[in-house]
Amino acid sequence: MSELDLAIVGAGPAGMAAATVAAELGLKVAVYDENPAPGGQIYRGIEQVATKRAADLATLGPSYRAGKTLVDAFRASKADYHPATSVWMVQRDLQLGIVQGGKARLTRAKRILIATGAQERPVPIPGWTLPGVMLSGAAQGLLKSAGMVPAGPVVLAGNGPLLYQLAAQLLAAGAEVRAILETGARYGAALPHVFEALGGVATLAKGIGLLRTIRRARVPIRRNVIALRAIGMDRVEAVEFSAGGKTERIDCTVLCLHQGIVANTQLTQAIPVEHEWHAAQQCWRPVIDAWGNASLPGIAVAGDCGGIGGAEAAAHAGRIAAYEAAWALGVIDAATRDTRARDDLAGLQRNLRLRPFLDALYPPSREVLLPADDVMLCRCEEVTAGQVRAAVRQGGSGPNSVKSFTRAGMGPCQGRMCALSVAAVIADALGKPMAEVGSFRLRFPLKPLTVGELASLE
Amino acid sequence: MFRRLHPQAATLTITLDGVPTKVAPGDTVAAAVLAAADPSCRATPVSGARRAPFCLMGACFDCLMEIDGVPQRQACLVEVRDGMQVRRQTRPAPVTDERL
Numbered sequence: 001m002s003e004l005d006l007a008i009v010g011a012g013p014a015g016m017a018a019a020t021v022a023a024e025l026g027l028k029v030a031v032y033d034e035n036p037a038p039g040g041q042i043y044r045g046i047e048q049v050a051t052k053r054a055a056d057l058a059t060l061g062p063s064y065r066a067g068k069t070l071v072d073a074f075r076a077s078k079a080d081y082h083p084a085t086s087v088w089m090v091q092r093d094l095q096l097g098i099v100q101g102g103k104a105r106l107t108r109a110k111r112i113l114i115a116t117g118a119q120e121r122p123v124p125i126p127g128w129t130l131p132g133v134m135l136s137g138a139a140q141g142l143l144k145s146a147g148m149v150p151a152g153p154v155v156l157a158g159n160g161p162l163l164y165q166l167a168a169q170l171l172a173a174g175a176e177v178r179a180i181l182e183t184g185a186r187y188g189a190a191l192p193h194v195f196e197a198l199g200g201v202a203t204l205a206k207g208i209g210l211l212r213t214i215r216r217a218r219v220p221i222r223r224n225v226i227a228l229r230a231i232g233m234d235r236v237e238a239v240e241f242s243a244g245g246k247t248e249r250i251d252c253t254v255l256c257l258h259q260g261i262v263a264n265t266q267l268t269q270a271i272p273v274e275h276e277w278h279a280a281q282q283c284w285r286p287v288i289d290a291w292g293n294a295s296l297p298g299i300a301v302a303g304d305c306g307g308i309g310g311a312e313a314a315a316h317a318g319r320i321a322a323y324e325a326a327w328a329l330g331v332i333d334a335a336t337r338d339t340r341a342r343d344d345l346a347g348l349q350r351n352l353r354l355r356p357f358l359d360a361l362y363p364p365s366r367e368v369l370l371p372a373d374d375v376m377l378c379r380c381e382e383v384t385a386g387q388v389r390a391a392v393r394q395g396g397s398g399p400n401s402v403k404s405f406t407r408a409g410m411g412p413c414q415g416r417m418c419a420l421s422v423a424a425v426i427a428d429a430l431g432k433p434m435a436e437v438g439s440f441r442l443r444f445p446l447k448p449l450t451v452g453e454l455a456s457l458e
Numbered sequence: 459m460f461r462r463l464h465p466q467a468a469t470l471t472i473t474l475d476g477v478p479t480k481v482a483p484g485d486t487v488a489a490a491v492l493a494a495a496d497p498s499c500r501a502t503p504v505s506g507a508r509r510a511p512f513c514l515m516g517a518c519f520d521c522l523m524e525i526d527g528v529p530q531r532q533a534c535l536v537e538v539r540d541g542m543q544v545r546r547q548t549r550p551a552p553v554t555d556e557r558l
Contacts, residue, residue, distance in 0.1 A: 034516055034535055035516075035535065036484075036486075036535070036536075036537045037484075041515055045484075048484050084535070084537075086535075119513065119515065119517050120513065129507060129509060129512075129520075131459070131497055131498045131508055131509065131510030132459055132497070132510060133512070134510075134511065134512050134513070134514070135512060135513050135514075137513070137514070137515065138511060138512065138513050138514035138515070141514045141515065142460060142489055142492065142514060145484070145486070145489070146460075146462075146482070146484075146485050146486070146489035146493075147462060147463040147464050147467070147482075148460040148461065148462055148463065148489060148492065148493055149460065149461060149463060150459065150460055150461075151459060151460055151461040152459075173463060174463075234498070234508050235459070235497065235498075235508070235510070253459060254459060254460075264517070379509075379512070379518065379520065380519060381504060382502065382504040382505055382507075411519070412519035412522065412530075413517060413518055413519040416517040416518065416519075417512075417513075417517065417518050448530060450528070
């Protein structure tokens with residue numbers, strides 16, 4: 001069997017766009033994605049919605065429909081698409097470990113493109129582990145792919161454009177949105193970025209339209225909310241908070257939290273390729289050049305996992321990486337690469353212009369970044385912020401020693417839900433910057449493998 | 459906890475802890491559980507606290523369930539199948555080999 005030219009991890013907008021272009025240029029391409037259908041998070045369930053629930057497309061908005069074009073082109077391409085396939089390892093020598101259908105397999109490619117997208121920033125508040133408390137993307141994904149809405153009252157709490165987009169989508173689908181609790185938008189800080197943002201006018205106009213929908217439905221909005229806590233026994237029953245000096249309590253059966261999204265660097269950190277701390281987005285991102293090349297030869301990055309840029313930026317970055325791969329493999333010359341990639345390079349810049357504005361307008365709330373002692377940081381091992389601080393006092397000098405002392409980061413999610421908050425609490429306790437404190441040392445396998453799956457490796 | 463916009467689409471049947479439950483083709487197991495009477499997936503091995511899906515994208519691992527006899531599967535990444543048997547995980551997996 002001849003070797004793959006390009007292995008792509010992730011079938012979201014970046015992965016699909018890259019695969020389509022690379023296959024068109026004649027590269028032998030495989031795309032691996034752990035979900036059962038393509039689209040990533042932003043276009044989750046798009047094929048199902050388009051064929052079985054076409055009327056729902058109206059509730060989900062025009063940018064979701066745009067994803068259909070991308071998915072159709074991907075499906076029509078000659079890229080070898082492997083859904084329900086987890087990539088559990090990527091080595092420096094460009095060997096990949098995948099698992100599908102209960103069997104693990106090793107494969108190799110001449111180039112690897114990592115397009116693992118974004119995840120929501122975890123939101124550690126009191127009660128955040130109660131059933132019914134979920135990240136806003138979860139509720140949005142449920143609406144998109146399963147056509148489900150909260151059966152009872154739902155409250156949305158947090159900061160960022162996704163909160164408003166979800167509120168509008170839930171209202172359009174007939175859910176009872178009881179309140180939107182904004183943890184605060186710093187309008188003053190965003191003003192310097194307004195002129196940059198004008199290059200990304202389409203997104204701003206979309207935002208204004210969403211606000212109008214929510215105002216028309218008369219959903220109560222509270223601003224500068226602090227002291228958020230989810231209340232309940234076996235599931236969330238209410239949310240408590242303070243706003244304008246008053247403590248309030250609103251009954252709800254679902255509480256959607258959101259504090260922005262961060263690059264999903266679980267794979268890139270495990271390889272590892274070089275990362276840098278992205279101060280504006282308060283997350284780590286791999287160091288990449290204009291063509292998506294990471295710090296190791298043959299490994300490239302495209303889309304939100306390289307730093308949040310949005311779905312359109314991701315598609316542009318995917319195509320740019322595909323042209324680069326074709327040039328690196330000698331299939332096209334540099335002049336052809338530059339010409340073909342020109343529109344995408346311009347498109348990427350145009351979309352990234354809005355980012356500093358959004359980053360400054362919607363920073364994560366301080367309370368969420370530095371929770372009180374009794375708040376659980378590590379959901380898997382149930383380790384609190386207080387226990388992390390105690391470990392630092394006992395001599396824990398960074399995330400890895402604190403992990404050894406407390407087990408934070410040792411559970412099944414391997415720090416996906418707690419690495420950022422554990423490191424932030426440590427950095428604050430030590431008085432050091434995040435860039436210096438670093439993160440958990442990650443090791444393969446990226447996802448748990450059964451003995452049976454491993455045993456099937458030849 | 460969640461309701462379907464199109465209940466008529468729930469044409470398949472799985473069992474949840476032995477209870478027959480209608481689900482729609484294309485549902486993930488996690489979505490199907492969120493629409494059931496008890497939306498929780500598991501009790502944690504650390505404290506026994508109930509957990510339900512949190513991220514629905516394969517990152518939080520709170521949706522770990524036993525699916526068709528295989529434990530610790532991320533329910534948000536598995537599509538339902540007619541006749542699928544899903545069990546909530548409420549205690550550590552038993553060691554079944556008596557030689558150990």
